[in-house]
Amino acid sequence: MLRQASKFLCPLHRGTYSPQIRRIAAAAKPAPVAIVGGGPCGLTFARLLERAGVDYVVFERDASFTAAQKFQGGTLDLGPEGGQAALKSAGLFTEFQKYARYEGSCLTIQDFKGNHYERMGGDDRDRPEIDRFQLRQMLLQSIPEQRVKWNMKLLGAEIQKREQDSGSTSAADCVLRFEDGTSERGFRLVVGSDGAWSKLRQVITPMEPTYTGRLFIEGAISPGNPQYNAAVALAGPGNSLATGNHQALCVQQMSDRSYRVYMAVEGPESMTRPGGQLDLSNQEETCGRINELYSPWAPHLRDIVAAVEGPYRAWPLFQLDERLFARAEENKNDLPHEERWKRVPGVTLLGDAAHVGVPNGEGVNHAMTDARKLFECLEAELKEAGEGFDQKADAVRIERAISAYEADMFPRAHESIRDGIGMMGMMFAKDGAKKMKEILAQTPQDAQT
Structure with a gap:
């Protein structure tokens, strides 16, 4: 009976059987x-x-x-x-x-002053973007x-x-x-x-x-941006990470050759909300405040931050x-x-x-x-x-x-x-770039993240 009723599961057989058999079929169907x-x-x-x-x-x-x-x-x-x-x-x-x-698997590492610079990865890494x-x-x-x-x-x-x-x-x-x-x-x-x-x-x-006390603020650098060539030099077809001073700067190329930029900072979860230090409801004013946070950084990195295009988006970091x-x-x-x-x-x-x-x-x-x-x-x-x-x-x-x-x-x-x-x-540590460089140098390239 069930084997016969299973034919009802095929749309071609719909309407062929009586309501009783349909009920049996429905009951038998996962x-x-x-x-x-x-x-x-x-x-x-x-x-x-x-x-x-x-x-x-x-x-x-x-x-x-x-x-x-x-x-x-x-x-x-x-x-x-x-x-x-x-x-x-x-x-x-x-x-x-x-x-x-x-080609997007290449990674550039440096600290916030441009020290401990290292570029690694590329076509030989089996981690395509x-x-x-x-x-x-x-x-x-x-x-x-x-x-x-x-x-x-x-x-x-x-x-x-x-x-x-x-x-x-x-x-x-x-x-x-x-x-x-x-x-x-x-x-x-x-x-x-x-x-x-x-x-x-x-x-x-x-x-x-729970909130970790850290968040990313995301923006972009498009091909028409005055700092676009600088972003190319920094990250190439892949990613760049600069760390230190309790902050980080991540730059990554997208498929359309624009760049996403993530500015990582420490602060309360309310930092980017209305009234916060980096109130994202006022994008123009926030741009200036972000620039101030990165004022101790090397000029070539500071210029990237200053050129980031909005709209800014906040990504507070949480974990279980x-x-x-x-x-x-x-x-x-x-x-x-x-x-x-x-x-x-x-x-x-x-x-x-x-x-x-x-x-x-x-x-x-x-x-x-x-x-x-x-x-x-x-x-x-x-x-x-x-x-x-x-x-x-x-x-x-x-x-x-x-x-x-x-x-x-x-x-x-x-x-x-x-x-x-x-x-x-490590990303927010004073010597984070140095530590990351040492760790990645000891890790097989196909396993690097």
Whole structure:
């Protein structure tokens, strides 16, 4: 009976069977996987499910595909074991090569006075750059457009058991509530890839990211800028990092040959808000104040800062407590019990939603690895399912897959957050450029970040 009813799942057979058989077929059909958030890791996971023929839906806060084409941030370098491996699994590596800029992997380091200057990397490093916008568009175009529900901003989630269901809790009991007043439930698996301020994370832990006391202020240098040639000399086709005096200056070339500039400073979270020292509501006045902050810097670096074009954007740096991912058996997880990561059947997190930390050069690689690892764990479980579909058995298999994924993700998350703390400490240290130069000189080029 179920084998016959399964024909109903094909659109060509719709309307062929009686309402009774349709109900049987619907009951036998796996519910879709819910992916909250359409960034690189959520879309990578969606693409992997698409290739495997697993039903899914992506809930994205952007209003439309057109809105998703707007500003997406700077450029990303994808490592062979991170983003590249995920794209290969997703069948998108050849497409990625159309955008990959291997020459963009070069890095220039110096301190705020121009000392300890070093340029390294280039075509021989297997960490090509791609604009964040290009990566996201490539992933979006790799899945059917009807798979994405736009303008779906998640406000919260809760586990709400159905009264008539006396079985164990599963993803079907996770209710997603959206800003437009709608709610969704009844999924096979719920995956949060909704970034640093994930609303889905709240069902797993009440922990929120904390401000680190540092922030980036972003601007640009376009080809028509008087300092454009200076930016070319500074960063070339890749990246430049100058550090010291409790500040940093990052310059990176984009695919259109313009440059994104990130001025990293220390200060309160309110620093760029109305009334703050660098009030971004008054861009012209803020420009002068930023210049004052960089007045002790070398003239060639100070000139870059003075030439940065607006509009300025602020990126306060937040991170989760690394202890969230420490192994309890080693007595390293001394968080209060209520703040620890709780296994919620059928629900898990990817990328910044799971383990947001300050930049360490590996964020998108770790996020896309999360997507690949979760898919591989699911694939290993579901391929053993055999014919027919049993919802309870499926929930057990999915829970095993999530547990295996999280066992792999936890140590990577712990290490990533700690690496970010070390990277930021070095970036803002008085001798940060010297230390970074020494570390990178000892690191194989294909592993440098």
